[in-house]
Every structure is written in C-alpha cells, then in structure tokens.
Amino acid sequence: MFELNFVWNGHSILFLILAVCIISGAVFMLHFSKIIHMVVSLAFTFIGLAGVYVLLEAEFVATVQILVYAGAISILMIFGIMMTKHDQLEESPRIQWKGILAGVGCLALFGAIFFAIRSTSFPSIPAVGPLAEDNTLELGKQIFTAHVIPFELLSVLLTVAFIGAIVVAKHDAEEKEVAGSATREEAE
Amino acid sequence: MSSMLASYLTLAAILFCIGLYGVLTKRSAVIVLLSIELMLNAVNLNLIAFSKYGVVPSLKGQVFSLFSIAIAAAEVAVGIAILIALYRNRGTTNVDEFNELRN
Numbered sequence: 001m002f003e004l005n006f007v008w009n010g011h012s013i014l015f016l017i018l019a020v021c022i023i024s025g026a027v028f029m030l031h032f033s034k035i036i037h038m039v040v041s042l043a044f045t046f047i048g049l050a051g052v053y054v055l056l057e058a059e060f061v062a063t064v065q066i067l068v069y070a071g072a073i074s075i076l077m078i079f080g081i082m083m084t085k086h087d088q089l090e091e092s093p094r095i096q097w098k099g100i101l102a103g104v105g106c107l108a109l110f111g112a113i114f115f116a117i118r119s120t121s122f123p124s125i126p127a128v129g130p131l132a133e134d135n136t137l138e139l140g141k142q143i144f145t146a147h148v149i150p151f152e153l154l155s156v157l158l159t160v161a162f163i164g165a166i167v168v169a170k171h172d173a174e175e176k177e178v179a180g181s182a183t184r185e186e187a188e
Numbered sequence: 189m190s191s192m193l194a195s196y197l198t199l200a201a202i203l204f205c206i207g208l209y210g211v212l213t214k215r216s217a218v219i220v221l222l223s224i225e226l227m228l229n230a231v232n233l234n235l236i237a238f239s240k241y242g243v244v245p246s247l248k249g250q251v252f253s254l255f256s257i258a259i260a261a262a263e264v265a266v267g268i269a270i271l272i273a274l275y276r277n278r279g280t281t282n283v284d285e286f287n288e289l290r291n
Contacts, residue, residue: 012192019199026206026226035216042222045203049229056196056240058250061232061257068257073225073264080218080268084275102212106205113201117194123243131240131247142251154258161262165269 015055022048035081043074060136196237204230217274217281221267228260 025045029038046069053062132138143151203226210223232253239249275281 007192012195015192015195019195022199023202023206026203029219029222029226030206030210030214035218038219039222042226045226046229049233052196052199052233053236056236058236058239058253061236061250061253064254064257065232068261069225069229072261076264076268077218077222080221080271083272084218084281099213102209106209106212109208110201110205113204114198117197117201122193122241131245135247135250138247139250139254142247143254147251147255150255154255158258158262161266165265168266169269169272 011055015052018048018051018055021045022052036078039074039077039081043070046070046074057131057135060139193237193241196241197234200230200233200237203227203233215282215284217271217283217286218268220283221264221271225260225264228256232256 022045025041025048028041029045032038032041046065050062050065050070053059053065207223207226207230210226211220214220214223235249235253235256239246239253242249271281274286278285
C-alpha cells in the first residue's frame with residue numbers, strides 16, 4: 001500500500017532541501033527556550049514555505065508570503081513580545097502528562113492523515129504546461145473579475161479588524177489615564 | 189507527478205501537527221498565536237499543491253490562499269491587541285493564568 005515511488009529529479013531534490021529547512025525551523029520553534037528565538041526560527045520556516053510556493057508555480061503567493069508572514073507577522077509578534085515581557089522564558093508545562101498526551105494525540109492525527117494520503121490514489125493528470133504565462137497578471141484577472149465581491153468583503157474585514165485592534169489595544173491606556181487624573185484630583 | 193502531490197500533502201500534515209502540538213503545550217500566548225499561523229500555513233500549502241497537481245489544475249487555489257493569508261494577518265493583529273490588553277490588566281502572558289471564566 002505504501003509504495004514510495006519517489007522520483008529523483010531537480011524538482012524533488014529542491015523540494016527535499018526546502019522541506020528539511022521548513023520542518024527543522026518548526027521543530028526548533030518547539031525546542032527553543034527563549035521566545036524571541038522561537039519567532040526567528042518560525043520566520044525561517046515561513047521563508048522556506050515561500051520557496052516551496054515558487055516550486056509550485058505560485059510566484060505571487062510566494063512574494064505575499066515573504067511580505068506578510070516573514071515580514072509583517074514576525075515583526076508584529078516581536079512587537080507583542082516587547083510590549084509584554086522582555087526576556088521571558090518558556091516554562092515547561094506544569095503537568096508533564098498533559099504534554100505527553102498532546103504529543104500522542106498529534107502523532108495519532110499525523111498517522112491518520114498520512115495513512116489517508118498514502119492509501120488514496122490520486123488520478124494522474126496529463127502533464128499540462130505552466131498554469132499561467134504571467135502568474136501575477138492571471139491572478140489579478142481572476143481576483144478582479146470572478147472573485148471581486150469576496151475581495152471587497154475582505155478589504156472591509158481588514159479595515160474592521162485593524163480599527164478593532166487599535167481600539168482594543170488603546171482602550172485601557174485611556175481608561176488608566178482617566179483613573180490616574182481622577183486619583184490626582186482626589187489627592188488635591 | 190501524483191507522487192509529488194503526496195509529498196506536498198505529507199509536508200503540510202507534518203507542519204499542521206507541529207502547530208497543533210505547539211498550541212496545546214506552549215504556555216506563552218505569543219507562541220500559541222504563532223503556532224496557529226503555522227497551522228494556517230499548512231492549509232495554504234495544501235491549497236497551492238492542489239492548484240498545481242489537482243484533478244483540475246487552475247489558479248483558483250492560489251486566489252483562495254491569498255484570501256486566507258489576508259484573514260491570517262487580520263487575526264494576528266486582533267490577537268496581539270487582545271494580548272496587550274490582557275497583559276495590561278493581568279501582568280502576564282501565560283495562557284494558564286487566563287482563567288477568569290472558571291469561577
């Protein structure tokens with residue numbers, strides 16, 4: 001059932017190298033003790049994933065991946081760490097069996113998915129040419145014709161989310177200021 | 189060709205399981221958010237792999253993954269904002285200590 005008909009060519013070797021980078025970044029994320037090191041190792045994983053997207057002829061998505069994930073989200077996470085506690089160490093879970101139980105559950109989930117992937121016979125499609133001559137151009141046409149309503153909804157959602165984020169993060173500071181001035185007035 | 193699809197799906201499954209383990213065991217809320225990002229990335233990888241090697245190869249999978257990246261960015265912004273508000277109120281980012289709803 002598990003015949004591994006892995007073909008050795010340039011594509012698969014490049015895929016293997018990138019996969020090793022991605023998985024090692026993710027595993028080091030679990031293993032490091034300093035939170036800032038975890039974020040940097042996960043940024044490594046995100047860049048590796050961008051490489052895999054290039055292998056899959058998704059150049060525009062790879063660019064967005066580097067800009068949004070490796071750039072914006074990593075920096076946002078580092079902001080989050082700096083705004084909370086600086087040199088925090090990740091403690092090991094208090095209850096050891098909880099971690100073991102989670103590990104066993106994740107391994108079981110992986111086993112189930114792996115079994116499903118290996119026992120499925122994917123229909124071998126005829127080798128077609130590249131998906132699009134100009135990836136970005138074709139993607140733009142798709143987004144702005146067939147998917148324009150989801151696109152507009154998404155822009156509304158992004159606006160709402162960012163305004164909401166500012167309100168949530170700022171709300172408390174203003175309240176504290178009001179409370180501080182109230183106590184100052186009381187003291188006077 | 190289809191063997192490559194199985195390899196990509198396996199890589200995505202490994203990433204998803206590592207992310208799930210991180211969500212379940214890590215104690216810092218920042219790392220829990222990052223692990224959720226890792227799981228979302230695994231799903232994106234599946235979408236793009238199927239857009240190339242699926243039964244009907246088309247660009248639709250890449251459009252879907254772009255939308256999901258935008259949703260992930262919004263989610264992280266709101267998550268970090270909630271985290272900072274919680275830190276101001278509680279003085280900690282340890283997810284074990286956020287248990288106001290318990291009693």
